[in-house]
Amino acid sequence: xxxxxxxxxxxxxxxxxxxxxxxxxxxxxxxxxxxxxxxxxxxxxxxxxxxxxxxxxxxxxxxxxxxxxxxxxxxxxx
Numbered sequence: 001x002x003x004x005x006x007x008x009x010x011x012x013x014x015x016x017x018x019x020x021x022x023x024x025x026x027x028x029x030x031x032x033x034x035x036x037x038x039x040x041x042x043x044x045x046x047x048x049x050x051x052x053x054x055x056x057x058x059x060x061x062x063x064x065x066x067x068x069x070x071x072x073x074x075x076x077x078x
Contacts (some may be wrong), residue, residue: 001014020045024039025070026038032053037073041071044065044067045064047060
């Protein structure tokens, strides 16, 4: 997670969150900014997080095994 300097737009690392797998290959944030899904290429799983839209804090919600090598995630209806 990063903070944004309002004066110059510079990013600064604030905190790191595990993707709950190996080699996070792709992620998608919902249009509302409330859900983040991560595809982990080398562990055959995806992880789902809720996002606090005020603070940006992530809360782990679920993990699920999927195909052999997930390299893309897509939120349908988003």
